[in-house]
Each structure stands twice: as C-alpha cells, then as structure tokens.
Amino acid sequence: MTGALRAILLMLALSPVAPVSAADIRNEVADFADLPRWPHDDHAAALSVFLETCPDMAGADWQSLCALAQTDPAPRTFFELFFRPVLITDGTPALFTGYFEPELFGALRPDARYRHPVYRLPPEARNSSVWLSRREIVTGDVMQGRGLEIAWVDDPVELFFLQIQGSGRIRLPDGRVIRVGYAGSNGHSYRSIGVELxxxxxxxxxQVSAQVIKNWVRRNPVAGRELLLHNPSYVFFRRIDEVPPERGPLGAMNRSVTPGRTVAVDPAHVPLGAPVWIETEGHDPMHRLMVAQDTGSAIRGPQRADIFFGAGDAAGRRAGRLRDRGRMLVLMPIQRAYAMLTDPFE
Structure with a gap:
C-alpha cells in the first residue's frame, strides 16, 4: 500500500501553501540525550521493524549497518553507536496524522446483505487516462456481467472510504480474510466530500473527520449517496494473496508495515527504510522510534509524517484522532549525518 489516496481527507485547509525551496532546508545533528524518553522506548521492537526493510536500502553504509543489525546486537546500543539523529526542517511546522487498514464485511457471492461490489480494474480504464466518472460507474451498467467483482461488501460508505485508503481487508462470513490493494483509478481528480460539507x-x-462524514451520510441516506457521488474519482482493486492476513499491508518498500512502528514520510527528505524518532504533542503524546517504510500523496515536507495504527475500526478511530504537532528526527549513519549539516553561515 503506497497510501496514494488515504490522507486526502485531511487536506481540508482551503488556503494555498507557499512553496518551499531547497534553500529553506536546514539540517541539524542532535544527540540522543536530546531526545525525551529515548531510554524508555522498546528499541528491540524498532530494530525488528528496521530489519524488515533495511536489505532493500541503497548505499554501502546502510548495507553495512543492516548486516550488523542481523547479528543480534543490543538494540539501544546499536542505534546509539552507529547513528546520529538529524533534524531536517524547512520552516513549516511539523504535522503528524495517522492511517490504518480498513476491515470490511463481505462475501465472494452477492446476497441481500452483501450487495456492493469491489471491482477489479477494467481494461478500458487501464488503457485510458480518464475514464467514466464515479456516478457513471455506480449508477450505470457498464460493469455488469463482466466478472470484475472481487467481492461484495455490506456497506457502501465503508467501500467509499476503502477507496480513499487505497487498500484493506474483507472479512468473509466463514471468518476468512482476503486483502485487496490499489490497482488503478478512473483518472478523475479527487474531490473531497469533507471540503464539500x-x-x-x-x-x-x-469538525470534519472520516467518522463525522460517515455518520452524516448514514443519517441522510439520499443526500449522503449524492454526496459520495460528488467525488468523481473511483478506485479499482486487486487481490493481494501473497501477504498473510495476520501481517500488515504492503508499504512503499513492498514489505508489510507494522502498527505503531511504521511511518509514512516524504522520500524527498527522509530515506525509505531509515529509523525515525517521533515526538508528538497533543492529547496523547508519543515518543517512539519508528521506521520510514511508506509514503502518501499528502505527505510532503521533512516534518510531515503519517503513522500506521493497524487494521479495523479501533485503529481507524485512533488514526482519525491524530493531528498533532511535534518533531521528527531521522537516524542517519554517523558519517552521512555529519555530511548533511547545514552551514550556519548560509
């Protein structure tokens, strides 16, 4: 899951954002003593997640550290000896949000309860830059009788939000779970129904959140259906059978992401696979070592991050509540960290 669509609902600010130039980027090397609650984190959990994706990182220094990490070092000592935290800023305040993997209830055959199809990508949509709109797909018969259904789910509102997230799980009546991931879209630009409300x-x-929107659509079924059709973009899926249901969805590094330890970042500023120290403010502060293993279309800038909370409704509620300030420091190999230092006289 690249998270290409999942964070668009959070982009509710209507004022334009000034572009940031390379000259605005500042890099400062910190010490681990400067990180509040660093000694209290579960460094072994972070090291385990780092090992999931470090073999795919480019650079001799990263590869050397990855090989060393596989020799079962003392986790905290490993990070403190071979890395330095780097604070990368561009003058824009940090913003942390959350994402999750939705879980829907569905079946492989339609019936009175499971009536809303999850579609594969049709060939004509694959071969066209812009295809039919959501309204034409949902209200027309262009998809009928073609065997494009992966499954049928019981809730059209949850299906709409599955498309925003870009991937999810479908729990079948017999308890089995299938996973679906983004396969393509109809090419129309996303139009936020949150902004429309x-x-x-x-x-x-x-006041707008995913749960607020869901509740409004369900309280107003006719107007709610029309509101969903306000967004012309439509997402198609594929089955992802190579990832066991108990594992997290695939991130941008094509490896399963881990609840509470995977963070989506802007790869223009943070190397994918790098450990990152997260400090969030707000109602439920977080101080934790995570790993940058995912990306997202709304994740732009060196202090912008999206934290993965897991699968299902509880994870969705936690992810939906997170919109905090704070700071993020990237743990870089020592020589690389000092090479990044910004000249204080620039």
Missing amino acids: VRRGIYKAH
Whole structure:
C-alpha cells in the first residue's frame, strides 16, 4: 500500500501553501540525550521493524549497518553507536496524522446483505487516462456481467472510504480474510466530500473527520449517496494473496508495515527504510522510534509524517484522532549525518 489516496481527507485547509525551496532546508545533528524518553522506548521492537526493510536500502553504509543489525546486537546500543539523529526542517511546522487498514464485511457471492461490489480494474480504464466518472460507474451498467467483482461488501460508505485508503481487508462470513490493494483509478481528480460539507456550511473545517462524514451520510441516506457521488474519482482493486492476513499491508518498500512502528514520510527528505524518532504533542503524546517504510500523496515536507495504527475500526478511530504537532528526527549513519549539516553561515 503506497497510501496514494488515504490522507486526502485531511487536506481540508482551503488556503494555498507557499512553496518551499531547497534553500529553506536546514539540517541539524542532535544527540540522543536530546531526545525525551529515548531510554524508555522498546528499541528491540524498532530494530525488528528496521530489519524488515533495511536489505532493500541503497548505499554501502546502510548495507553495512543492516548486516550488523542481523547479528543480534543490543538494540539501544546499536542505534546509539552507529547513528546520529538529524533534524531536517524547512520552516513549516511539523504535522503528524495517522492511517490504518480498513476491515470490511463481505462475501465472494452477492446476497441481500452483501450487495456492493469491489471491482477489479477494467481494461478500458487501464488503457485510458480518464475514464467514466464515479456516478457513471455506480449508477450505470457498464460493469455488469463482466466478472470484475472481487467481492461484495455490506456497506457502501465503508467501500467509499476503502477507496480513499487505497487498500484493506474483507472479512468473509466463514471468518476468512482476503486483502485487496490499489490497482488503478478512473483518472478523475479527487474531490473531497469533507471540503464539500464545509462549503455547504454543514460543518466547520475543524469538525470534519472520516467518522463525522460517515455518520452524516448514514443519517441522510439520499443526500449522503449524492454526496459520495460528488467525488468523481473511483478506485479499482486487486487481490493481494501473497501477504498473510495476520501481517500488515504492503508499504512503499513492498514489505508489510507494522502498527505503531511504521511511518509514512516524504522520500524527498527522509530515506525509505531509515529509523525515525517521533515526538508528538497533543492529547496523547508519543515518543517512539519508528521506521520510514511508506509514503502518501499528502505527505510532503521533512516534518510531515503519517503513522500506521493497524487494521479495523479501533485503529481507524485512533488514526482519525491524530493531528498533532511535534518533531521528527531521522537516524542517519554517523558519517552521512555529519555530511548533511547545514552551514550556519548560509
């Protein structure tokens, strides 16, 4: 899961953002003593996650550290001896949000309960830059009788949000779980229904969340269905059978992501696979060593990150509540860290 669509609902700010140039980037090397609660984290858990993806990292220094990590070192000592935390900033305040893997209830055959199809990508959509709109796909018969259904689910609202997340799990009546991932789209630009609710004056921007939108659509079934059709973008899926259901979905490094330890970043500033120290403020502060293993279309800038919370409704609620400030430091191999230092006279 690349998270290409999952964070768009969080982009509710209506004012333009000034572009950031390379000259705005500042790199500062910190000490582990500067990281509050560093000694109290579970460094072994972070090292285990680092090992999942470090073999795929480029660079002799990364590969050497990855090989060393496989020799079962003392986790905290490993990070403190061979890395230095680097604070990368561009003048934009840090923002941490959360994402999760939705779990829907569905079946491999339609019936009175399971009526809403999860579609594969049709050939004509694959071969066209812009295909039919959501309204045309949902209300028309272009998809009928073609065997493009992966499964049928019981809730059209959850299906809509599955498309925003870009991947998820479908729990079948017999308890089995299948996983689906992003296969393509109809090429239309995403139109936020959260922004539309704000435009209509139904909610203020700070009130809008995924759960608020779901509740409004369910309370207003006719207007709610029309609201979903306001977004012309439509996402198609593929089955992902190579990842066991008990594992997390695939991240941008094509490896399973880990709840509470995987973070999505902007790879223009943070190397994929690098350990990152997260400090969030807010109602439930977090100080934790994670690993940058995913990306997202709304994740832009050196202090922007999306934390993976796991699968299902509980994870979704936790992810939906997170919108905190704080800071993120990237743990870089020592020589690389000092080579990144910004000249204080620049």
